Amino acid sequence: MKHTISVLVENKFGVLARISGLFSARGFNISSLAVGETEDPTVSRMTIVVEGDDKTLEQIKKQSNKLIDVIKVIDYREGEFIDRELILIKISFTSKNKKDLLAAVDAAGGKVESSGDRSICVEASGDRAKIKTILELLKPFGILEVVRTGRIAIDTTDKGLKADGKPEVNE
Amino acid sequence: MKMTGAEILIECLKREKVEVLFGYPGGQVLPIFDKLYDAPIKFILVRHEQAAAHAADGYARATGKTGVCLATSGPGATNLVTGIATAYMDSIPMVAITGQVKSFLIGNDAFQEADITGITRPITKHNYLVEDIKDLARIMKEAFHIASTGRPGPVLVDIPSDIQMQQCEFEYPDKVSIRGYNPTYIGHVGQIKRAAKAISEAKKPILYVGGGAIISNASEEVTELAINNEIPVTMTLLGLGAFPSTHELSLGMLGMHGTAYANHSIMDSDLIISVGARFDDRVTGKVDAFAPHAKVIHIDIDPASVSKNVEVDIPIVGDAKLVLKELNKFVKKPDTKDWIKTVAEWKNKYSLKYKDDNTLRPQYILEQIYEATKGDAIICTEVGQNQMWAAQFFKFTKPRTMLSSGGLGTMGYGFPAAIGAQLGKPDAHVFDIAGDGSIQMNIQELATSVANKLPIKIVILNNCYLGMVRQWQELFYNHRYSYTCLNGTEPDFVKLADAYGAVGMLITKKEDVRSAIDKALAINNTVIMDFRIEREENVYPMVPAGEAINKMIGGGLA
Numbered sequence: 001m002k003h004t005i006s007v008l009v010e011n012k013f014g015v016l017a018r019i020s021g022l023f024s025a026r027g028f029n030i031s032s033l034a035v036g037e038t039e040d041p042t043v044s045r046m047t048i049v050v051e052g053d054d055k056t057l058e059q060i061k062k063q064s065n066k067l068i069d070v071i072k073v074i075d076y077r078e079g080e081f082i083d084r085e086l087i088l089i090k091i092s093f094t095s096k097n098k099k100d101l102l103a104a105v106d107a108a109g110g111k112v113e114s115s116g117d118r119s120i121c122v123e124a125s126g127d128r129a130k131i132k133t134i135l136e137l138l139k140p141f142g143i144l145e146v147v148r149t150g151r152i153a154i155d156t157t158d159k160g161l162k163a164d165g166k167p168e169v170n171e
Numbered sequence: 172m173k174m175t176g177a178e179i180l181i182e183c184l185k186r187e188k189v190e191v192l193f194g195y196p197g198g199q200v201l202p203i204f205d206k207l208y209d210a211p212i213k214f215i216l217v218r219h220e221q222a223a224a225h226a227a228d229g230y231a232r233a234t235g236k237t238g239v240c241l242a243t244s245g246p247g248a249t250n251l252v253t254g255i256a257t258a259y260m261d262s263i264p265m266v267a268i269t270g271q272v273k274s275f276l277i278g279n280d281a282f283q284e285a286d287i288t289g290i291t292r293p294i295t296k297h298n299y300l301v302e303d304i305k306d307l308a309r310i311m312k313e314a315f316h317i318a319s320t321g322r323p324g325p326v327l328v329d330i331p332s333d334i335q336m337q338q339c340e341f342e343y344p345d346k347v348s349i350r351g352y353n354p355t356y357i358g359h360v361g362q363i364k365r366a367a368k369a370i371s372e373a374k375k376p377i378l379y380v381g382g383g384a385i386i387s388n389a390s391e392e393v394t395e396l397a398i399n400n401e402i403p404v405t406m407t408l409l410g411l412g413a414f415p416s417t418h419e420l421s422l423g424m425l426g427m428h429g430t431a432y433a434n435h436s437i438m439d440s441d442l443i444i445s446v447g448a449r450f451d452d453r454v455t456g457k458v459d460a461f462a463p464h465a466k467v468i469h470i471d472i473d474p475a476s477v478s479k480n481v482e483v484d485i486p487i488v489g490d491a492k493l494v495l496k497e498l499n500k501f502v503k504k505p506d507t508k509d510w511i512k513t514v515a516e517w518k519n520k521y522s523l524k525y526k527d528d529n530t531l532r533p534q535y536i537l538e539q540i541y542e543a544t545k546g547d548a549i550i551c552t553e554v555g556q557n558q559m560w561a562a563q564f565f566k567f568t569k570p571r572t573m574l575s576s577g578g579l580g581t582m583g584y585g586f587p588a589a590i591g592a593q594l595g596k597p598d599a600h601v602f603d604i605a606g607d608g609s610i611q612m613n614i615q616e617l618a619t620s621v622a623n624k625l626p627i628k629i630v631i632l633n634n635c636y637l638g639m640v641r642q643w644q645e646l647f648y649n650h651r652y653s654y655t656c657l658n659g660t661e662p663d664f665v666k667l668a669d670a671y672g673a674v675g676m677l678i679t680k681k682e683d684v685r686s687a688i689d690k691a692l693a694i695n696n697t698v699i700m701d702f703r704i705e706r707e708e709n710v711y712p713m714v715p716a717g718e719a720i721n722k723m724i725g726g727g728l729a
């Protein structure tokens with residue numbers, strides 16, 4: 001099972017190493033990780049997609065929470081969040097298939113960001129399903145390179161997420 | 172007033188009421204050592220940095236205060252690593268201070284540079300590299316706070332030598348505010364009431380007590396819960412001393428080398444009340460087969476320990492002492508008469524035994540140390556058979572008297588830990604129960620011990636073997652003693668003691684044991700007692716790796 005969690009951390013040197021070190025030391029599988037500053041410059045937000053059963057997820061949350069530089073860990077529930085990923089794809093073309101390629105990019109919802117003599121660079125973003133479809137549609141043309149940002153996520157409730165400290169852990 | 176980084180550091184240690192500092196000098200801590208020269212802090216010069224960390228750890232375990240150690244950059248810092256990892260596994264409050272190469276050289280493979288914050292990241296509760304002298308006082312304050320609160324642990328502070336020499340205004344913060352760190356101390360009332368109800372309804376309850384109970388000074392509350400409600404108590408290696416082993420409700424230690432009656436009792440129980448223990452694999456054995464009929468109440472300050480290894484029915488996150496105080500108010504005494512009877516029968520039937528002949532056996536030595544000191548001693552141990560015999564045959568009756576590397580199982584821990592303990596408790600009888608292998612891992616500390624006139628008694632249970640490993644080779648590797656026999660290659664420990672200015676004693680006969688111990692106790696100096704024990708004595712009972720803990724070898728017999 002894949003889970004998406006969001007981790008608010010102190011925006012300090014070395015914090016990424018603490019998180020990634022924790023995950024590798026405890027054998028947690030990261031499928032994707034994206035980091036960036038938040039509305040509060042002292043806080044960074046990591047969106048981590050992890051693989052594991054409920055018990056593993058529970059440990060991941062608790063162990064992450066134990067890190068002093070971790071301010072909050074949020075586990076997204078199905079249906080209560082949106083997630084997006086940005087990808088850049090370089091695709092080769094020939095004079096024969098260029099038109100088909102551009103049509104395919106268009107149909108897939110991608111944007112051509114640069115075009116050269118024999119290749120184009122396409123930008124696309126979307127949720128997991130969308131990214132998958134785009135890659136499948138473009139694959140037959142010959143993908144030269146794919147670069148992905150990793151997923152970021154936000155919940156769709158009316159509340160904002162404040163970095164006001166860890167919640168009381170009381171079960 | 173402006174102060175240098177080194178002065179600020181010393182001032183912080185003073186504010187934190189640090190009385191003893193264990194360490195070793197070097198190039199990148201010269202400014203600190205210069206200030207230590209006339210600081211009102213007792214500095215203990217060890218002979219290897221690993222011992223500084225273990226000594227700080229032993230000091231912390233014996234006194235409950237935070238232990239502090241100091242080393243130079245590079246090799247000094249890396250030598251601390253085993254000691255830090257040992258403290259981390261056993262949740263010991265420690266602050267380790269290291270010098271680092273000058274800020275502008277960091278990352279350049281400078282002379283004696285090691286990325287010690289990187290190296291210790293997985294074995295510290297938290298660590299810091301000081302990048303600006305203005306942060307130093309706050310970092311020190313936070314380091315002591317983090318090390319000693321919540322689930323304690325080691326915190327390392329790495330200070331580049333240029334920062335030790337820079338100047339800034341000193342201001343010690345009186346409060347710590349770390350938004351990501353708010354340990355839960357008070358247990359959830361609803362959960363405590365549920366636990367009380369479960370205890371009141373239990374027919375076969377058992378208290379399972381770990382190092383957390385010692386750390387939170389919860390012995391009194393554990394004892395009250397056990398005695399008022401007639402609940403038998405078993406302890407982990409680190410929990411020994413939390414409840415008096417001499418009490419009839421005590422089942423001693425459980426687990427791989429626990430007593431058979433403790434293991435049978437927990438396996439047969441219908442309610443486990445876990446206090447500051449973590450269901451470690453040395454305790455549970457085969458986890459799927461562990462205590463199949465038991466409901467579990469788990470009291471722990473670390474939420475991550477709860478439901479990690481076994482499913483928990485009633486988790487209570489909080490400080491063991493505070494939680495038990497509340498719990499004790501609500502528990503109605505369960506009817507455990509039949510249970511107590513059964514447990515007592517087991518205790519009788521499966522009591523710890525050894526062959527009581529004329530041979531010099533280690534178990535007898537431990538019993539005699541107990542008799543000679545009337546149990547009033549701090550027992551540090553090394554690792555191996557010696558450690559297990561100490562746990563089994565010395566009757567621990569008070570908290571903070573059993574100092575042993577449980578989680579990491581570090582050979583070489585006991586002696587430096589004894590140094591720390593003796594400095595923290597100058598009037599106590601401090602013993603290091605050692606193996607002939609382990610003692611050689613930090614034997615150089617004889618110099619430290621003698622220099623500081625510490626009356627530590629080192630008891631070498633000398634089997635001329637790496638005995639515990641040999642035992643496994645005997646039982647599971649067809650008697651193939653691959654590189655575990657030290658016979659013929661060992662030093663003369665008596666001469667060695669003499670060479671260091673300590674006192675050495677050789678004891679080869681059973682009838683000489685008691686008089687030797689009495690004699691050693693009267694000597695106001697470090698003493699090595701080299702007991703030549705039955706070489707192939709095994710630690711029993713024993714649960715083979717991966718077995719259920721009631722499947723014991725040698726459960727009832729000697």
Ligand SMILES: Cc1ncc(C[n+]2csc(CCOP(=O)(O)OP(=O)(O)O)c2C)c(N)n1
Pocket residue numbers: 553554555556557558580581582583605606607608609610632634636637638639640
């Ligand atoms: C630093 C370290 N290295 C290796 C081990 C593995 N080990 C565990 S017990 C043991 C033998 C200990 O021998 P000794 O100190 O003579 O004690 P005995 O078991 O004979 O009482 C060894 C090698 C360890 N625990 N720690």
Ligand SMILES: [Mg+2]
Pocket residue numbers: 606607608632633634635636637638
């Ligand atoms: Mg030995």
